[in-house]
Amino acid sequence: MKMTRIFVAALAALGLSGIAWASTAGQREAEHFHWHNAGPFGTFDREAVQRGLQIYQEVCSSCHSLDLIHFRNLGEAGGPFESAEFPNANDNAIVMQIAAGYMIEDGPDDAGDMFERPGVPSDAFPSPFANPQQARGSNGGALPPDLSLIIKARHHGQDYVHSLLLGFNEEVPADVHVAPGKHYNPYFPGGVIAMAPPLFEGSVTYADGTEATMEQMSEDIVTFLTWASDPHMEARKQMGVMVLLYLFIFAILVYIAYRQIWAKVKH
Amino acid sequence: MSGPSTYEPKTGFTRWMDARLPIIRLGYDSFVDFPTPRNLNYWWTFGGILAIFLVIQIISGVVLAMHYIPHESMAFDSLERIRRDVKFGWLIQSMHANGASFFFVAVYIHMFRGLYYGSYKAPREILWILGVVIYLLMMATGFMGYVLPWGQMSYWGAVVITNLIGALPFIGDAIREWLWGGFSVGQATLSRFFSLHYLLPFVIAAVVALHLWALHVPGNGNPVGIEVKTKKDTLPFHPFYTVKDGFAIVVYLIIFATFVFFLPNALGHTDNFIEANPLSTPSHIVPEWYYLPFYAILRAITFDIGPIDAKLGGVTAMFGAILILFVLPWLDTSKVRSMRFRPVTRVFFILFLLACLGLGWCGANNPDDLVFTMGHNAEGVATGLKFVWFAQFLTFYYFAYFLIVLPVMGLIEKPLDRPVSIEAAVLGTAKA
Numbered sequence: 001m002k003m004t005r006i007f008v009a010a011l012a013a014l015g016l017s018g019i020a021w022a023s024t025a026g027q028r029e030a031e032h033f034h035w036h037n038a039g040p041f042g043t044f045d046r047e048a049v050q051r052g053l054q055i056y057q058e059v060c061s062s063c064h065s066l067d068l069i070h071f072r073n074l075g076e077a078g079g080p081f082e083s084a085e086f087p088n089a090n091d092n093a094i095v096m097q098i099a100a101g102y103m104i105e106d107g108p109d110d111a112g113d114m115f116e117r118p119g120v121p122s123d124a125f126p127s128p129f130a131n132p133q134q135a136r137g138s139n140g141g142a143l144p145p146d147l148s149l150i151i152k153a154r155h156h157g158q159d160y161v162h163s164l165l166l167g168f169n170e171e172v173p174a175d176v177h178v179a180p181g182k183h184y185n186p187y188f189p190g191g192v193i194a195m196a197p198p199l200f201e202g203s204v205t206y207a208d209g210t211e212a213t214m215e216q217m218s219e220d221i222v223t224f225l226t227w228a229s230d231p232h233m234e235a236r237k238q239m240g241v242m243v244l245l246y247l248f249i250f251a252i253l254v255y256i257a258y259r260q261i262w263a264k265v266k267h
Numbered sequence: 268m269s270g271p272s273t274y275e276p277k278t279g280f281t282r283w284m285d286a287r288l289p290i291i292r293l294g295y296d297s298f299v300d301f302p303t304p305r306n307l308n309y310w311w312t313f314g315g316i317l318a319i320f321l322v323i324q325i326i327s328g329v330v331l332a333m334h335y336i337p338h339e340s341m342a343f344d345s346l347e348r349i350r351r352d353v354k355f356g357w358l359i360q361s362m363h364a365n366g367a368s369f370f371f372v373a374v375y376i377h378m379f380r381g382l383y384y385g386s387y388k389a390p391r392e393i394l395w396i397l398g399v400v401i402y403l404l405m406m407a408t409g410f411m412g413y414v415l416p417w418g419q420m421s422y423w424g425a426v427v428i429t430n431l432i433g434a435l436p437f438i439g440d441a442i443r444e445w446l447w448g449g450f451s452v453g454q455a456t457l458s459r460f461f462s463l464h465y466l467l468p469f470v471i472a473a474v475v476a477l478h479l480w481a482l483h484v485p486g487n488g489n490p491v492g493i494e495v496k497t498k499k500d501t502l503p504f505h506p507f508y509t510v511k512d513g514f515a516i517v518v519y520l521i522i523f524a525t526f527v528f529f530l531p532n533a534l535g536h537t538d539n540f541i542e543a544n545p546l547s548t549p550s551h552i553v554p555e556w557y558y559l560p561f562y563a564i565l566r567a568i569t570f571d572i573g574p575i576d577a578k579l580g581g582v583t584a585m586f587g588a589i590l591i592l593f594v595l596p597w598l599d600t601s602k603v604r605s606m607r608f609r610p611v612t613r614v615f616f617i618l619f620l621l622a623c624l625g626l627g628w629c630g631a632n633n634p635d636d637l638v639f640t641m642g643h644n645a646e647g648v649a650t651g652l653k654f655v656w657f658a659q660f661l662t663f664y665y666f667a668y669f670l671i672v673l674p675v676m677g678l679i680e681k682p683l684d685r686p687v688s689i690e691a692a693v694l695g696t697a698k699a
Contacts, residue, residue: 040529068347145541149347152532153540189550229540232350232357239358240528247524251517258510265502266693267305 026176026184026191028167030159033219037226040241043234044227049080051206052224055217058204060147063139063195065127068148069228071099072121078234080227090121102126140181142194151222151229158222163187165218168197272296297483302501303508304489306693310384311487312515313377319516320370321475325468327363328412335415337461339454342417343542361531367409368534369523371557374402383616385604386488392596394481399592401474406558406589408467411460413555418539423552425452425460431565431585434578451545491692492604493685500689551633559630560623561585564665566634567658584662591669598669600677608683612676619668622661629658 036045053074056066075081075089086092099119104126107114119126129135136143151157164187172184176191185193202212210216227233274295276282281291334353336345349356378398381387387395414425429452433443448455486495495501502508526533532540534556538549554562568581575583591598606613634655641651686692 068344068351073351149540153537155537157537236357236361236528236531240524243524243528244521247517247521251514251521254510254514254517258514261506261510265305265507267502 026173026186027189028163028186030156030163030187032156033159033162035158035226036223037233040237042237044078044080045223046080046082047208047210048220048223049227051208051210051216051220052222052227053080054207055199055204055221056147056224059198060221061125062128063135063144065129065144065146066125066148066228067127067146068124070122070124071095071119073228073231074098075121076231078227078231080224092121095121099123140194144195147225147228149229151226153229157229158226160187161225162218162222164193165199165221166214273300297479297504298509299503299505301483301504302486302495302498303504304487304495304500304689305502305507306489306491306689307487307508307511308490309511309515310376310380311489312512313373313380315512316373316516316519317370317377318475319520320366320373321468321472323362323366324370325472327359327366328465328468330359331363332461332465335461337415337457339417339457339543342415342457346416357531358527361527365523365526365531365534367412368555368557369519369526370405371409373519374405375557378402379620382619383606384488384490385492385599385601385606387596388599388604389596390485391481391488394478394485395596396593397474397478397481399589401471401478402592403589404467404471404474408464408471409555409557411464411467414457414460415464416539417457417543418536419541419543419547419549420536420539420552422452422543422545423549424554425456427552428554429456431582434576434582436579488604489689490605491607491686491689493687493689493692496688497690553631556627556631559628560626561588561630563626563628563630563658564588564662566630567655567662569634569655569659584666588662588665591666595669595673599673600675601673601680601682602677603682603685608685609676609680610683611680612672615668615672615676618664619672622664622668626658626661626665629654629661634658 036042036048056064072089072092072095073079075083075086075092075095079089081092081094082089083092083094086095089095099121102119102123102125103116104119104123105114106117109115129138132143145153151161154160164185167185167187168183170184170186172178173191176184178184178192182192182194183196184191199214199217201214203217204212206212230236272292272295274285274292276285276291284291331349334345334349334356336342338345346360349360351357353359381395381398410424410428414421429443429446432446433439435442444450446456446459447453448459486501489495536553553559562585565581565585568584569577570580571577572580601609601612603609606616632654634653636654637649637651638654638657639651640649642649644650
């Protein structure tokens with residue numbers, strides 16, 4: 001299969017060529033970490049996703065929205081509270097409880113007024129700010145990005161966000177100017193970020209008793225956000241394994257047929 | 268086609284059909300009994316692979332269009348809704364996005380096969396030209412399709428490419444406004460790109476039909492480039508090539524499935540997971556990988572040529588790089604089709620292939636970055652070969668291959684001895 005090998009090599013070369021990345025002073029490429037969801041058989045560590053959800057709720061959500069995630073997603077296949085007991089995530093007791101913890105603006109009612117009601121599983125996570133202008137106004141002019149797709153929207157997203165969260169409190173190089181209200185972080189493009197260090201040892205008290213170290217919290221929130229950006233990852237890989245298995249067997253059968261049909265002719 | 272029809276209707280129904288609409292005869296003559304050279308190698312299987320991918324793209328695209336919303340403020344979210352909430356939407360979306368890349372990989376292999384084995388030479392000039400038309404339509408379709416997700420790279424790619432049209436003298440601005448449907452890339456642009464992205468694949472399918480028609484008149488070329496002389500040179504298409512193409516298709520689908528299921532975003536750009544924002548330009552705008560060689564040619568022209576400024580020169584070079592393929596059958600003066608028998612030109616061909624890959628590499632990189640460093644200047648800044656210089660050199664070779672190498676080598680090169688027939692080549696009998 002010389003042709004296939006050439007083809008795979010060419011594809012790999014094309015893939016690599018797109019990743020070239022210029023680095024400037026005071027900046028660093030993301031460190032490489034090992035992730036539970038990496039590789040063709042990698043799955044989400046459910047407990048890590050659950051802990052990550054807690055971090056999002058208690059820390060990130062004060063500035064960052066999560067527009068694409070609905071509470072029901074938490075109980076759907078692949079989600080942190082997936083349960084055989086509740087095939088319909090809207091009935092999932094944990095999901096309903098989490099949703100009910102939020103007040104959601106709804107309406108208008110019959111009198112034409114907007115009103116607030118407790119959340120239900122079909123609601124999305126509410127945004128911390130009414131609009132981008134308000135978000136900028138509250139954050140020194142910087143817009144905290146929505147986190148629904150943040151892992152997919154950055155090169156080596158998981159490694160990048162993990163490195164970034166752990167990359168505060170480093171000594172500022174002489175050639176980097178950090179304006180008041182900004183912070184030095186070598187993993188952020190340009191090296192200066194508006195976000196204050198979000199995590200401190202013991203920022204949260206984990207419901208499951210896990211010790212809330214910096215590394216633990218960062219890893220958990222990244223795992224949660226990875227799930228949020230790609231909630232069907234497990235179903236995708238499972239189907240992929242079956243499809244590849246099928247295609248491999250099919251290829252062998254077609255190859256045998258090919259050898260047999262061509263056996264008697266010179267070519 | 269390619270000789271008298273050998274189809275004989277056997278049942279009452281097929282005889283009735285044959286007297287009214289001989290479509291079964293057409294299918295039989297084209298895909299069952301079609302006489303095909305017996306020495307085709309695996310490089311000839313990419314036509315079949317391309318047909319499969321056109322079908323995959325159309326079917327997955329029709330389903331996506333049922334859920335997609337071509338609106339500035341909803342397109343991005345509708346894509347995410349497809350990936351998250353539509354049943355198997357993640358699969359169909361991944362197949363369509365990766366399918367475009369695999370379609371282009373196959374078409375590039377198919378084209379380089381044609382270049383190597385001289386498939387464009389008489390009597391197959393029209394066949395080749397129709398192929399170039401299909402390729403141009405694919406470029407347009409792929410470009411407009413990439414705009415639809417309305418991510419940052421979609422939007423800014425559209426801005427860069429449509430602005431190229433503005434470089435044309437006198438009529439450029441008017442055409443650009445007509446394309447945009449306004450004074451910038453916006454809602455009107457998205458609506459019309461969606462409409463055309465749905466239309467063009469069917470135009471491609473129609474030109475593919477012509478391409479097959481033009482193929483079935485002279486019949487396939489083959490690796491030795493000798494025309495079919497007797498029946499002993501050929502085999503019926505079915506079962507010999509249906510099974511060989513079939514095997515190649517399944518192997519190609521294995522690689523395709525690996526990307527669809529395990530690397531769904533590897534060929535895309537991370538910035539396209541950020542919604543389009545006309546107020547925030549990405550630091551580094553790059554088109555999809557399959558346009559990178561032409562993007563490099565566009566940016567390689569950094570100097571004015573007489574009255575032509577650098578921008579117009581770049582646009583001319585970029586379009587010229589594709590349009591030159593239309594006249595290729597008349598640029599290559601050699602009577603010998605296959606590079607197997609052209610030892611010197613063959614080396615130039617391999618260099619041409621490397622130049623195209625190199626141009627792709629240049630297209631992915633910032634023109635002012637360095638291919639390699641050679642020391643530092645007085646201010647301590649690294650110096651060396653800039654990507655733009657490398658791209659200029661490769662662009663020169665790209666055009667020189669068509670305008671100098673092929674016309675001249677055909678006249679001065681002494682080809683190797685060729686076998687008298689395909690049968691002789693296969694059986695290894697005496698060469699003429």
